[in-house]
Amino acid sequence: MKINKLFLAVLFSVVVFNLNILDTVLADFTVIKPGAVLVNKSMELSGQLRLDLSAKVEEALDKGIPLAIEVEYRLFRIRKFIWDAQIADWSFTHSIQYHALSRQYLVRGHGLDASSVESFTTLQEALIFMGTLDGLVLPLPEQLAETIDPKNNHGYRAQVRARLVIESLPAPLRPVAYTSSDWRLNTGWVSWKIAD
Amino acid sequence: MENSGLSRYATGIIPISVLSVLLLSALLMMNAATQNSEMFGHLYSTLLVINVLGGVLLLSLIALNLFRLVMQYHNRVMGSRLTLRLLAMLVSVAVVPVTIVFIFSLQAINKGIDSWFDVEIEQAMDDALVLGRTAFDTFKDDLLAKAKIMSNELEGSSNTVALTALDLLREQYKLTELTLYSQEGRVIASSSEAGPDIRSLLPSQPNKTILSQVRQGLNYANLDPVEGGELQLRVVVPVYGHEVGSPLRMLQVLQQLPRRYSKLGESVQSAFAEYEKLVYLRGPLKFGFTLSLSMVALLTMLIAVSAAIYAARRFVSPIRDLAEGTEAVAQGHYDKQLPEQGHDEFAILVRSFNKMTRRIKQAQSDINKSKTEADVQRTYLETVLAHLSSGVLSFDKESRLQTYNRAAEQILGIDLSGWPASDISELIEKHPDLNEFISSLEHAVTEKREEWQQEIVIVGATGRRTLMLRGAAMPVVRTKKSGYVVVFDDVTTLIRAQRDAAWGEVARRMAHEIKNPLTPIQLSAERMQHKFKKQLNEAGQTMLERSTRTIIDQVESLKTMVNAFSDYAQPAKLLLQAVQINPLVQDIAELYGANQEDPEQVKDVRGLTIKLDLAKDLPEIEADPERLKQVLHNLVLNAVHALTEVKKPVLYLSTSKIQNGGADYIELKAHDNGKGFPNDVLAHLFEPYVTSKEKGTGLGLAIVKKIVEEHNGIISADNQQQGGACVYIQLPVKR
Structure with a gap:
């Protein structure tokens, strides 16, 4: 019985440790120079999401499998002694699909506009377009916009995460995607302090 | 069996059934999701996890059940062997077909999925796509040529008249939209078939890549899918100024393809995309179906196993009850009753069993009753026998001693407790003095006499005794010879x-x-x-x-x-009074000692020494002292006469208190150092005219006996082992 418990504990810690490692090492999505300012009752972002697809994912995309990439933003008020308070969050899902007839990559949704469709002749262009944070303006909720003042309190903190949404993949692909590191494309939460 | 709540939940049929139904439905939904069902697509992963967890749970429950069953088997719990055997049978019946179906299904699915894909179809799809592209390329080239012409025409027009020029050109070439951009990408003028874009009030903007490409003097022409499944051609060409150094402008031409072409193009695109997707998903699809099928097979097997466990338990339960019941009956618990359930053959069996045990119990109780009655009868008979003054012996047909009573032992003077079941002839070897008694019995048995009566004389340690024998053969019960019974009385005293x-x-x-x-x-x-x-x-x-x-x-x-x-x-004329015996004995002893001078007495008592051994504190007796003195006289004279030939004649007189038959007696013992009584005289010693002496009336001891018996006393005589005659007189103590 003792051995069993010990074994389970070791297995559990190995799995958790590995998951964490995998999450950071294999995250092909990265955030470059993230930045944000709070102006005009909104959060204006800067920086770039580098959405590098693994070969497997790229192959799937080229074979007509649409990919959904969810980008989430969070805004925290920094507190001194306890954890920071999350005061706003946004989430957008963009999708990319290969259009064989026109030999173009179609990107649906950009920024706040979910219905926009943009076409690109190369995947690289499409991904850069999808990952562009520069000029993205996220409106703050009404009541929050009134009270927000970066100079007061201890400041604010923003977080961003971009990830490939496995649940949006065709059902047969999901078990494979869940169990393969090739499909684990995630920036993880990237956090930075908003300049005064 | 320890039937705790948790254990009941773990081993009962309801949790397994519920779990099975849930899992099967989850599996059905998952299977639907694998085939891209809209309904369950978004639940696929959840269902998969539910199924895996459920499978593990089911497996654990089965493992728990099997473990318990195996433990029961090891502990030799009644019915566990049969349950296991039945379980093995049911499981093999269920698992083997499922496995076969599973293997064949797996092959069929793989082949089925493979058969979806065909090289020719693939080629056809590719060709269709190429055809589409070629068709649209023609449109594109045509539009590009037009765009170039328009670009040339616009070279000379300034920005201010550009709108008019664009309108004209759009009308002329029947285009959807014409937009002129500055080098920086700002809209200079735009002409649209439907007016400016209603949504954004802006013409459809080419992206930065296109703009930068055109700035470098390259043309851009491509097919653009737009919202609503429509297709449009987008051509962007540079518009050069006539003057050197004038800024570059860019003309974007948008041409909505005819609806029919659009539809066909989109159809080819979606079919191709779907086919490509299927080709790509072939592996994952196979994996998904294999997974579903494996889970179906596994769940079916698990459900079959759990159903088998339940069925085996259910089936074996009445058999186990019966086995336990039989075991209990075998161990003597005749009141065992089994619970009667259902109306099947088992129920009939259980009812029959219950009826049987009830009857056995009834029979057992009757037997016990009869046994008790027999015991009472036997005890009664034994009590009667034990208190009979007649001796009773019973023998079986093999002449083995079966029953005897105390009186028999007393009369025969032997201990019969060691003799039950022994052969009658063995008695003769041990007790030759009973020879005549046993011969008489054997004679009667040999002649098979139903009843007989005989008087016999036996001579043993207690002297010559006369026995009156009455024998009878026992009644024959159920053709079983039951031996015979002998009743006998010691009639010596009566005859005497x-x-x-x-x-x-x-x-x-x-x-x-x-x-x-x-x-x-x-x-x-x-x-x-x-x-x-x-x-x-x-x-x-x-x-x-x-x-x-x-x-x-x-x-x-x-x-x-x-x-x-x-x-x-003469009849007794006793003058009874309380008497101490010791003074009387002393008187007599002194009398004979004092009369030493008397020549007559001297002659008679010469040399006789009387030695006294008198117990102290003796209780009184009720007697006639004169008659007792006569007894003592007679005893002394008897000794004197008996010891004439003894050199130093001695007579010992002793008194003591004894118990006889539960009553207190004073015993007077007189013994001498002579030759003792001759054996032939001993038996008739106290009869009149019996004497061993030359002189004497032969009435001395007869009178002594008479007087003793008049006092309700007992007299007996024997020869001492060390020699010399001895007479015992026992007189009852005064109450």
Whole structure:
């Protein structure tokens, strides 16, 4: 019985440790120079999401499998002694699909506009377009916009995460995607302090 | 069985059934999701996890059940073997077909999925796509040529008149939208078939890549899918200025493809995309179906196994109950009743079992009752037998001793407790004195007499005794010979009493008949002597005197004898009073010691030493002291006469208190150092006229016995082992 418990504990810690490692090492999505300012009752972002697809994912995309990439933003008020308070969050899902007839990559949704469709002749262009944070303006909720003042309190903190949404993949692909590191494309939460 | 709540939940049929139904439905949904069902697509992963977890749970439950079953098997719990065997059978019946179906299904699915894809179809799809592209390329090239012409035409027009020029050109070439951009990408002028874009009030903007490409002097022409599944051609060309150094402008031409072309193009695109997707998903699809099928097979097997466990348990349950019941009955628990459930053959069996145990119990109780009654009867019989004064012996047909009573042991003078079931002939070897008794029995048995009666005499340690035997064959019960029974009484005392009575009568008559003529004879003899003495000479006188003297002496002697008989025969006239026996014994001893000077007595008692051993503090007895003295006289005289030939005759007189038959007695024991009683005399010692002495009336001990019996005492005699005769007199203590 003792051995069993010990074994389970070791297995559990190995799995958790590995998951964490995998999450950071294999995250092909990265955030470059993230930045944000709070102006005009909104959060204006800067920086770039580098959405590098693994070969497997790229192959799937080229074979007509649409990919959904969810980008989430969070805004925290920094507190001194306890954890920071999350005061706003946004989430957008963009999708990319290969259009064989026109030999173009179609990107649906950009920024706040979910219905926009943009076409690109190369995947690289499409991904850069999808990952562009520069000029993205996220409106703050009404009541929050009134009270927000970066100079007061201890400041604010923003977080961003971009990830490939496995649940949006065709059902047969999901078990494979869940169990393969090739499909684990995630920036993880990237956090930075908003300049005064 | 420890039936805790948790255990019941783990092993009951309901949780497994519920779990099975849930899992099967989850599996159905998952299977639907694998085939891209809109309904369950978004639940696919959840369902997969639910199924895996459910499968693990089900597997655990089955493992738990199997473990318990195996433990029961090891602990040899009733029914566990049968359950396991049944389970193995059911499982093999369920699992083998499922496995076969699984393998074939797997092959069928793989082949089925593979058969979706065909090289020709793939080629056709590719060709269709190429055809589409070629068709649209023609449109594109045509539009590009037009765009170039328009670009040339616009080269000379300034920005201010550009809008008019664009309108004209759009009308001329029947285009959807024409937009002129500055080098920086700002809209200079735009002309649209439907007016400016209603949504954004802006023309459809080419992206930065296109703009930068055109700035470098390259043309851009491509097919753009737009919202609503429509297709449009987008061509962007540079518009150069006439003057050197004038800024580059860019013309974007948008041409909505005819709806029919658009539809066809989109159809080819979506079919191709779907086919490509399927080709790509072939592997994952196979994996998904294999997974679903495996889970279906696994769940089916697990459900079959759990159903088998339940069925086996359910089936074996009544058998186990019956087995336990039979075991209980075998161990003597006849009140075992099993719960009656259902109406099937098992229920009939259980009912029959219950009926059987009830009957067995009834029979058992009847047997016990009969046994108790028999015990009571036997105890009653034994009590009666034990208190019978007659001896009773019963033998079986093999002449083995079956029953005896105390009286039999007392009468025969042997201990029969070691003899039950032993052969009658063995008794003879051990007790040769019972030879005549046993011969009589054997004789009767050999002759197969139903009843017989016989008087026999046996001579043993307690002397010569007369037994009256009555025997009978036992009744034959169910053709089983039951042996025979012998009842016998010791009639020695009775015969002796009769003899004593007869002797008493003889003595009385003798005394009467003889005594009467004796006095006239004596008187006549004396007168004769007196009268004829003077008439005779001296010799005659001497003879007469001697003769008359003889007559008178003999008559006197006869008188004494007759008186003795008379005394013996006379009924007792006892003057009873409380008496201490020790002073009487001492008186007699002193009397004989004091009369040493008496020549007569001296002669008789010469040399006799009387030694006394008297117990102290003896209780009183109720007796006639004179008669007791007579007893003592007689004993002493008897000893004197018996010890004439002994050099140093000694008579030991002792008194003691004893218990006999639950009553207190004073025992007077007189024994001498002579030769003892001759054996032939011993049996009749106390009968009148029995004597071993040359002199004596033969009434001494008879009178002693008579007096002792008048005092309700007991007298007996034997020869001491160290020699010498011994007489025991027991007199009851005064109450």
